[in-house]
Structure formats: C-alpha cells, structure tokens
Amino acid sequence: MHRTADRRTGSVWLPACRFSAAVTGAAVLAILLFLLWFSLPLLDADTLSKLLSWEWRPFQGGFGILPMVAGSLLLSLSALLLAFPVSVGICCFAHGMGPSGPAAYLLRLVKFMTSVPTVVYGFVGVFVLVPLLREAFRSGSGFCWLAAAVGLAVLILPTIVLMLHSQFMLIEPQVTLTAAALGMSPAQRLLHLVIPISGRGFAAALVLGFGRALGDTMIPLMLAGNAAQVPGSLLESLRTMTAHIALVVATDSQSLAYLSLFACGLILFLSTTLVNLGLQLLKRSGEDNG
Amino acid sequence: MKTRYRLFSLFCWACALLPAIGVIGLVVFLLRQGWGGLGLELFFGDTPPLDAIFRFAPVWDGIWPACFGTLAVTALAALTAIPLGLFCGIYLNEFPRGRFSGILDFCVNLLAGMPSILMGLFGFALILFLRHTLAPEAGTGLLLSGFCMGLLVLPYMIKSTQSSLGGLPEDLRLMGAGLGFSQSQTIRYILLPSAGRGIMSGVVLSIGRAAEDTAVIMLTGAVANAGLPRGLFDNYEALPFFIYTVAAEYQSPEELQHGFGAALVLLALTMGLFLAAHGLHHAMEKRWKRG
Numbered sequence: 069m070h071r072t073a074d075r076r077t078g079s080v081w082l083p084a085c086r087f088s089a090a091v092t093g094a095a096v097l098a099i100l101l102f103l104l105w106f107s108l109p110l111l112d113a114d115t116l117s118k119l120l121s122w123e124w125r126p127f128q129g130g131f132g133i134l135p136m137v138a139g140s141l142l143l144s145l146s147a148l149l150l151a152f153p154v155s156v157g158i159c160c161f162a163h164g165m166g167p168s169g170p171a172a173y174l175l176r177l178v179k180f181m182t183s184v185p186t187v188v189y190g191f192v193g194v195f196v197l198v199p200l201l202r203e204a205f206r207s208g209s210g211f212c213w214l215a216a217a218v219g220l221a222v223l224i225l226p227t228i229v230l231m232l233h234s235q236f237m238l239i240e241p242q243v244t245l246t247a248a249a250l251g252m253s254p255a256q257r258l259l260h261l262v263i264p265i266s267g268r269g270f271a272a273a274l275v276l277g278f279g280r281a282l283g284d285t286m287i288p289l290m291l292a293g294n295a296a297q298v299p300g301s302l303l304e305s306l307r308t309m310t311a312h313i314a315l316v317v318a319t320d321s322q323s324l325a326y327l328s329l330f331a332c333g334l335i336l337f338l339s340t341t342l343v344n345l346g347l348q349l350l351k352r353s354g355e356d357n358g
Numbered sequence: 359m360k361t362r363y364r365l366f367s368l369f370c371w372a373c374a375l376l377p378a379i380g381v382i383g384l385v386v387f388l389l390r391q392g393w394g395g396l397g398l399e400l401f402f403g404d405t406p407p408l409d410a411i412f413r414f415a416p417v418w419d420g421i422w423p424a425c426f427g428t429l430a431v432t433a434l435a436a437l438t439a440i441p442l443g444l445f446c447g448i449y450l451n452e453f454p455r456g457r458f459s460g461i462l463d464f465c466v467n468l469l470a471g472m473p474s475i476l477m478g479l480f481g482f483a484l485i486l487f488l489r490h491t492l493a494p495e496a497g498t499g500l501l502l503s504g505f506c507m508g509l510l511v512l513p514y515m516i517k518s519t520q521s522s523l524g525g526l527p528e529d530l531r532l533m534g535a536g537l538g539f540s541q542s543q544t545i546r547y548i549l550l551p552s553a554g555r556g557i558m559s560g561v562v563l564s565i566g567r568a569a570e571d572t573a574v575i576m577l578t579g580a581v582a583n584a585g586l587p588r589g590l591f592d593n594y595e596a597l598p599f600f601i602y603t604v605a606a607e608y609q610s611p612e613e614l615q616h617g618f619g620a621a622l623v624l625l626a627l628t629m630g631l632f633l634a635a636h637g638l639h640h641a642m643e644k645r646w647k648r649g
Binding site: 081082084086088089091092093096097103106153154156157161162174177178180183184185188189190191194195222225253255256259282283284285286289310314317329333336337340341343347348 | 371465509570617
C-alpha cells in the first residue's frame with residue numbers, strides 16, 4: 069500500500085516540477101532568441117550606421133535611435149537623483165528620526181505605493197502635474213522631461229525605500245548597543261554608524277531603482293511628450309526607448325522602423341541583464357564579507 | 359554641529375511627509391473627480407447590466423468591455439503562471455541539486471528584472487514569427503496577451519512559493535521523514551498545506567500585477583473600442599489601456615469622466631488585492647514565528 073502511494077505521488081511531483089522548470093527556462097531562452105533573431109539584420113554595417121544616428125525622421129529616411137537611448141538614460145538618472153535622497157530621508161525617519169508609531173504607518177504607506185497601477189500615476193500626472201508645470205513655467209505644453217522625471221521618481225521611490233529598509237534592518241542590531249553605550253542620539257547613530265556602513269545596500273538600491281526607472285513605459289509615454297530629440301532643458305520633451313517601442317508598434321510598419329524597435333529592445337534587455345548581474349555581484353560580495 | 363543634526367532631522371521629517379501628501383493627494387483627487395461618475399451607468403451605459411453580463415449584449419458607452427477584457431487577461435495569465443510558478447518554486451526549493459537549478463535561478467532573476475514592454479515585444483515578435491511560418495493569418499489577441507502576462511508575473515509566483523517553503527521550520531521536514539514519508543509525500547501532505555497562505559499571497563500579488571500592467575497588453579492585442587472579444591484570438595479592451603487612451607486623446611467631458619471612473623475602479627481593484635496579499639502574508643508569518 070505504502071509503496072504504491074509513494075510511487076503514485078512520486079511519479080507526479082518530480083516530473084511536474086521538472087517540466088515547469090524546463091518550461092520557465094525555455095521561455096526565458098525563447099524571449100532572448102526572438103530578440104536576437106529579429107535583430108539579426110542589424111549586423112549589416114549600412115543598416116547599423118543608419119540606426120546609430122541622431123536623426124529620427126521616419127518619413128525622410130532617418131531611423132536613428134540614439135535620441136531614445138539618451139532620453140532613457142537622462143530620464144532614469146534624473147528620476148533616481150530625485151527619488152534617492154527622499155528615500156534615504158524616509159528610511160532614516162523610519163529608523164529612529166521619527167516617532168515609532170508614524171514610522172510604522174509610513175512604511176506601510178510606502179508598501180502600499182507599490183500597488184498603485186503605473187497607468188494611474190501617469191493619468192494623475194497628466195491632469196495634475198502637467199497643468200501645474202505649464203502654469204508655473206509658462207512654456208510649452210507641460211509634457212516634458214521634468215514631468216516624467218517627477219512621475220518616475222514617485223514610481224521608483226518604494227523600490228528604493230524598501231531595499232534601504234531591509235539593509236538598515238540588517239545593520240541596526242549590530243550597532244544599536246554600541247550607539248546606546250556611546251550615548252549617541254538617533255541622528256548621530258544614523259549619520260555616523262548606519263549610513264557609513266550600508267554602502268553596499270545603497271549601491272544595490274541605486275542599481276535596482278535605475279533598472280526599474282529604465283524599464284518603465286507608461287510614465288515616460290504619458291508625461292514626457294515623446295519628441296524624438298535630445299532635450300535642451302528640463303522643460304523640453306524627450307522620448308525613451310520603452311516609449312519608442314510602444315509608439316512604433318502602434319503606428320509605423322516600415323521595416324527599418326521595426327528594426328529600430330528591436331534594436332531598442334535588445335539594448336533594454338542587455339541593460340537589464342547588466343543591472344541584474346550587478347545586483348547579484350553586490351549580493352555575493354555582501355555574503356562573503358558578512 | 360548641533361545645527362547639522364537639526365537640519366538632518368528636518369530633512370527626514372520633510373521626506374516622510376512627501377509620500378503621505380502624495381498618496382493622499384492622489385486618492386483624494388481621483389475620488390473628487392471620479393466619485394460623481396461612479397454607478398451602474400459608468401459600467402454599462404444604457405444597456406441593462408444583466409443582459410450585458412449574462413447575454414453578452416453590446417455595451418456602447420460604458421467600461422464593462424474594458425473590465426471584462428482585464429478579467430479575461432488576468433484569468434489567462436493566472437492559468438499560465440500559477441501552476442508553472444508553483445511547481446517551479448517547489449523545484450527550486452525542494453530539489454536543489456545539479457547545475458540546472460543554478461541556471462534556472464538565474465533565468466528567474468532575469469525574468470523578474472525584465473521590463474514589461476519587452477514581454478510585450480516578445481509577444482509581438484511571436485506573432486510576426488508565426489505569420490512568416492506556420493500561420494499566415496495569426497494576429498494579436500486575448501490568448502497571446504494572457505500568455506505574455508503570465509510570463510511577466512511568473513517570477514513573482516516562483517519567488518513567493520520559494521520563500522514560503524523556505525521560511526518553514528526545519529521540524530516539518532523532519533516530521534515527514536519521521537513518518538516514513540517520501541520527499542514527494544512530505545511536500546504534498548506537510549509542506550504545501552503549511553505554506554498555503556504564503557503561496558496564496560503570492561498568487562494574489564501576481565493577479566494584481568497582471569491586472570495593472572499596460573505595456574504588455576498594448577503590444578499584444580488591447581485596442582480602443584473593440585467591445586467584448588468574440589473569442590480567444592480576438593482583440594479586446596482593457597482597463598489600464600482604456601485609462602491610457604483617455605489620458606492621451608479624450609474627446610469629450612463624458613469620456614474624461616469615464617477615464618476617472620476607470621482609474622478609480624482599477625485602483626480599488628489593485629488596492630483590494632494588495633490588502634488581501636498583505637493579510638495572507640502576515641497570517642503566514644505569524645503562524646510559523648511562534649512554532
């Protein structure tokens with residue numbers, strides 16, 4: 069009896085697990101292969117030079133994607149620049165600078181922010197942030213780098229805060245006693261002990277936030293104005309690679325335009341892989357030292 | 359020196375106020391603009407609700423087709439991601455031998471970090487590929503969106519299964535061995551029931567993620583004004599996509615009103631799912647911390 073039951077359950081579970089594991093691995097491989105397959109025409113030097121230019125004018129034969137690459141980088145970095153200091157402030161508030169009751173609520177609120185749909189952030193941005201910027205600066209339509217940077221900063225804030233929070237949670241037990249023995253105030257403890265030794269956590273939070281900002285589509289698509297140019301100021305429009313993909317699929321059908329889309333996809337894929345490897349390295353070096 | 363700490367404290371307080379103001383502002387703004395439009399007309403327009411739901415009567419000026427599309431995509435995504443993710447999580451946590459586990463772990467991390475637009479692009483490429491090879495008439499549609507969305511939320515499902523099983527006390531595994539259970543029986547009769555709430559929390563979280571993502575469905579079959587889909591291969595409407603199109607190109611105050619209503623409905627949906635996932639996760643942690 070025991071034997072047959074064993075064989076029956078055994079015969080289902082391990083193969084099912086193996087099958088699922090294989091399907092998951094195959095799916096990732098398939099995504100990679102499809103991207104590579106459709107990017108193969110890029111190997112042609114002539115096509116490549118056309119795509120790696122600063123001109124995007126599909127009707128005049130300009131298919132350069134460099135403005136989008138620059139747009140993605142500028143926007144992600146500026147959003148990170150806005151979100152990171154605020155995240156550090158929030159984390160310090162939650163770890164001693166604020167009263168413990170509100171601190172707990174604050175963390176819960178930040179966790180809740182992860183559940184707000186991106187498209188809702190974008191929607192509210194269109195009807196609150198954009199008119200505000202239009203009124204405040206009296207130039208252009210309000211759909212600009214700055215609007216998208218603020219929106220994106222709000223989106224990546226919880227990611228960064230939660231990463232920093234988990235790092236602080238690891239460090240606090242090690243330093244609390246020392247800090248108390250030295251008679252340090254919470255501010256002194258955070259500024260002189262906790263922050264200086266969370267370097268790796270800070271780096272991980274930055275990398276993670278950057279990856280999240282680089283990969284988001286809806287905020288730049290809805291708020292940045294999508295002109296394929298390198299913006300001259302914060303009040304000018306820009307286009308990211310993600311938004312470019314969404315826009316080209318929706319409109320064009322010329323072969324070079326399609327190719328530009330897969331080139332953007334490939335760049336995005338490579339950058340997110342790099343981000344991932346960076347995180348893994350940070351994690352591993354942390355394990356070695358700890 | 360003293361002023362430096364003062365300033366730091368002030369800075370922290372200011373930062374702490376920002377998300378509070380932001381989130382409350384967002385919810386209040388949506389409620390003020392959208393509350394008046396909430397009602398059965400928002401969903402069904404002039405069509406009788408029961409006809410729309412049970413007899414698939416067409417709805418012309420309501421967000422019911424968008425709600426239906428979102429429900430359908432989410433259900434298809436759940437059908438793809440839940441079984442795959444569950445078994446994959448078990449595999450990674452309970453059979454961690456060989457080089458394949460390492461590779462798989464790397465793949466899951468890669469998948470988790472992938473921007474959703476790439477998943478959409480993958481679906482789009484899949485259709486282009488099918489058109490050139492097997493099925494010249496292949497097009498985007500519900501099934502494709504569901505599948506791509508399933509891939510998008512798969513890593514969440516795997517990670518939560520893995521961490522729920524990993525968080526269980528070692529005693530439970532010993533108990534299985536003590537009872538003379540095989541490894542499979544231990545998993546089936548002891549570990550899975552014990553980790554149930556944690557895994558459920560992962561399921562709910564994945565569903566929430568599938569319901570809100572826009573980039574994937576934009577490239578794989580969501581269109582404006584499609585009405586109800588006639589089948590699995592038909593294009594469809596979806597709530598997030600509807601919200602996006604209203605923001606981009608609304609024509610009339612009524613349409614804007616619908617946009618606000620849809621944003622409120624979507625926010626309420628993801629908020630509810632988030633709270634449910636949170637509750638389940640908490641219950642799971644509480645249960646095993648004592649034991």
